[in-house]
Amino acid sequence: MTPLIQICLVDVETKLDPNWITVICGNQTNLLKAFALCWKYLAPDIQKLYSKAEKSSLAFYLEECKLKNKVDLPIHRMNKYYERALKETNNTTTEQMHEVAKYCINDALSCQRLMVKHNVINEYRKKVWELGFLNTMNPQKQTESGKYPGAYVFPPEKGLENKRPVTSLDYASLYPSLIMTYNLSPDKIILTREHAISVARSGKKLHRIDFQFKGSDIIAWSVKHENQLEMEGLYVIVLKELLIKRNEMKKCLAPLSEKKENMELILSNIEGELTIPEVIEYILKNTEKKNRDKLTKKLYPFINKNNHEFMVEYNSICFDHACLNAKQTALKVYVNTFYGASGSSDSPFFSLPLVGGVTSAGQRNIKLVADFVKNKGFQIKYGDTDSLYLVCPEEYFQECDTAYNDGNGNRISKEKYWNEMIKISMRVMGELRDEVNKFLKKDNGNTYLKMAYEEVLFPVVFTGKKKYYGIQHIKELNFDPNPDKLFIKDIDIVKRGQSKLSRKIGKEIMRESMEINNNKTLYQIVEVVLKKIVKNSFQIEINECIKTYAWKPDKDNKSVKCFISRMKSKYIREVVEFQQLIKKGLSSTPYIYNIPEPGERFECIVIEEEPRYDELGDYMEYPDVAKKLNKKIDINYYLKSVVNLCARFINSDKYGPKKEEAIISHLWKDATTHAQKICSSISKAGITRPLGASTGHNNYLNALDKIADSIYLKLSDLLSKLSKLNVEYRNGLYRLIMQAQKCKPNITILEEYIFRYNLESECEALIKFRNTWYKVIGLESACPQALSIMQKSKKDNSPDINEIIDLYCSSGII
Structure with missing residues (x-):
């Protein structure tokens, strides 16, 4: 389709040009209105191109596209012009x-330049033409409102993974592929058992659809196409054609994308009067030697171009790329x-x-592949709807592990070690993908349903469902920790509305966690970043x-509604004051x-205000107004926001605290029992704190209580640190306790755990935890001994407090 050059606005009848949209306005007043209304009517289309943008003004979009800016005419000055012209x-x-x-x-022409830049007008016309038959059909009178079977999710193993590469295995176009695989088309759906039996008796094979909807079983069947064209339903026929077209477009798009990227690399380095050959020479000179030959081949086609020729070609490439990308995206949506x-x-x-047949088949197939890969030794880090994030079995890394540290001091660099692990993962996942696709073909009898391996994420952090980065x-292998170049999925800092402060802090956490030489846990990184921001909060x-916030009157956003209500009141006062000044002839x-x-x-x-209100909207203010009126930001509010943001990076599973509490409780009980065994000759059953004990005696007992509280807190703190270091320490201990396994005669639960999993030398924190826990035994031994001493003593001048503490420290096996 020929690119649209201009919108033509005229005030008289004229011969229409087929390459222009001609709007006849009738008179000069309507002509001016037409120009003024261009932005209003084209804005929704342009805004769709910038769905995540923080601003929505024409000036912002022009700047983003590097186009000439609009005329600078503030609205208050324009209002004055209108008022004077009316008088x-x-x-x-x-x-x-x-x-x-x-x-x-100028605004109207700017809108047109934006539309042409993104090829919006042509693609919308074509899309409407393609979808026209859908929009002209009358909807059915259906009132179903229940939920269909959802996608299946394998909960993520939250935290930083920088020990082994993680690779995604994705279904290609899952739902369309399921429709084609099982012939899920309205003309091939059977709703009654009698009809299904009749079709099956005719020799056709059926796919059973069975799912729950609003508490009832929904059962239906689809007629399998068995790879015969004449058996394919309407949806299958149309989808096959659309997907073939889209794949052809994507093949054509790939070289355009690469060329555009290479040209933009050159453009980003142009400064002053530098020529294209000089820029290329500068880029290659500053490129690492190992990458220079590859980059030289990419940039060589532009070596003899002057700056004007280069820009003409670049603009042409951008237009072709935008056009083709818009078409393939439209097909994807369709x-x-x-x-x-x-x-x-x-x-x-x-x-x-x-629709229930699609989602239930999706659940079945993701579980099917999950079982297949787990049986081959692959670990699932996360899975959702159409993808699995996998780690290769350990045996594949044995050789490079040995090369990294052979035990004799000979080792390859960490970067080379990581490179080797990634290459191994790429090779192994490529082989696994082929095996999975053969397995799927055998299962469903056709090749529509396929999984693809596209990338390795390493290092990678999973913070929750559908939230990760890496x-x-x-x-090509890449270890650039720049947050702007990371693969990011729904991490809060990339969402619209976030402040620069939140983005800066989030990016700092992400950058540090992705560093190849990082030895800190995610918790430690967040802790350091938080301390730094609190320390420098005055800056x-x-x-x-x-x-940024969106003003949507139909949404129940109380803060925004409260703020807008306040602003409307203040705006009305401003208008009244403005009109009074005009009447008085004042500026x-x-x-x-x-x-x-x-x-x-x-x-x-x-802003910082007296706490007189309940709604956040009462404390919100326009930045320019705050600056003009010298209002201060509410630093406490922003520090809390930062803490909340950081917490999302390190949130552990919701059952973590409950598990820790259960572990401490069980260990304390086990320590008491074990201490009583050790000190059976001293401890007396039923000994309690004497009601008439002297003040001195009670002081000693209170001291032991304080020691107990201190140990309990330290034990909890150490277990919490262990969980952050490796959640499996906590989970393994929890499983052992919940199994109610009988300990060996002289071995406690914790000793059993350390012995069973050979953790004696694995973790310093675990040993500290064990040694602190031993003090519980000493404490529980000291308590009955102290009571026994006190009950035998008839004097108020009991032994020195240090004697009791020494007794506690030396009791049992301490």
Whole structure:
């Protein structure tokens, strides 16, 4: 399709140009309105291209696309021009209205430049044409509102993984592939058992659909196509054609993407009057020797181009890339709507058995592959819907482990060691992918359902479901910890609305955790970052704290609604004051309280005020207003926000605290029992604190109670540290306790655990934990001995407090 060059706005009838959109406005007033309304009507399309942007102004989008900016005409000045023009017409007002017209025309042309830059208009016209038949059909009168079977999730092993590479194995276009695999099309769905029996007797094979919906069993069948074209349903036929087209586009897109990336590398290094050959020479000179030859081949095609020729070619590549990418993205969206339309009760294609058949088949197949890879020794770090994140079995790494540390002081560098592990993972996962696809073909009888291996993540951090980040290795190995280049999935700092402070802190945590020479745990990294930000909190500036919010009147966002209500009141007061000043002939200042349009994003900070209100919205303020009125940010609010952000990096499983509490409780009880065995000759059953004990005696007992509290806290703290270091220490001990296994005669639960898992020399923290726990035995031995001493003593002048503490320290096996 020929690229659209301009939108033509005219005020008289004219011959239409097929390459232009021509809008006839009728008169000059409507012509000016048409220019002014261009941004209003084109904004939704442009905003879709920047769905994660913090701002939504035309100036922001132009700057992002490196296009000429709009005319600088503040709204308060434009209002003055309008008010004067309404009152009188003279040379001054005429000139001012010319300025307004220029402003509107420039905005309209800026919108057009944006649309052409992203090829929006052409692709929307084509997409509407392709989807037209969907939009013209009447929806069915369905009222289903229950939940279908969801995707299956393997909970993530949260935390930093920098011991072994993690590789993703993904189903390619899972839901469309399931539709094609099991012939899940409306014309191939059978709803009654009688019909199913009849079809089966005719020799056709059926796929059974069985799932729960609103507490009832939904059972249906689809007729298998058995790889015969004439048996394929409508959805299968259309999906096959669309996916073939999209794959062809992606093949064409790959070389364009690579060329565009190479040209942008050159552009990013152009400074002053440097020519293209000079820039290329500079880039290669500053490239590591091992990568220079490869990069030379990539940049060589541009070596003889002058700057003008280079820019012409770059703009052409960008346009072709944007056009092709928009088309393949449209096809991707279209392909995925087959499942979405089937599950929407107001869609003309709504089909409960079909959509439930897709999701239940998805669950079955992800579990099927999970069992297959686990039986081969692969560890699942995380899995969700269509993907599994796997670690190769240990035996594959034995050779490179030995090379890294052979026990004789000979070792390869850590970077080389990591390189070797990643290469091994790539090779092994490639082989596993082929095995999995053969297994799937054998299971379902066709090749529509496939898994693909695309990248290795190493190091990688899983913080929760659908939340992780890591260094991505695809074709080339890469150990750049720059947070802007990481593979990031839904980590909070990349979401819209975050302040620069939150982003800076989040990026610092991410960068440090990804460093090849990092030896700290994620907890330690977060702890250091938090301490640093608290220590330097007095240096935090307003600009670092600015967050953005969306004004959506139909959403129940109490803080935003409260803030907007306050701003409206202040804006009304400003307007009244402005009008009074105009009447008096006095000069006025620009409005500072502007109200965002519904759907628009706005900037805000939280200021320090007397705690008179309940809603956060009562403490929110525009940054410019806060600066103008010398208002201070609420540093406590932002420090709490930072703590919450950091907590999301290190949140352990929700049962962690409960497990720790159970372990400490059981160990304490076990220590008491063991101490009584050791000190059976001293301890007396039923001895309790004497009611008439002297003050001195009670002081000694209180001292022992304090020691008990101190040990309990230290024990809890050490176990918490152990859990952060390796959650399996805690989980293994918890399992041993819950099994209620009988200890050997003279071995306690903790000793049994250390002995069983050979952990004597593995972890210093574990040994500290064990030694601290031994003190519990000493304490429980000391208590009855102290009571016995006190009961025998008839004097108030009991032994020195140090004697009791020495008794505690020397009791039992301490």
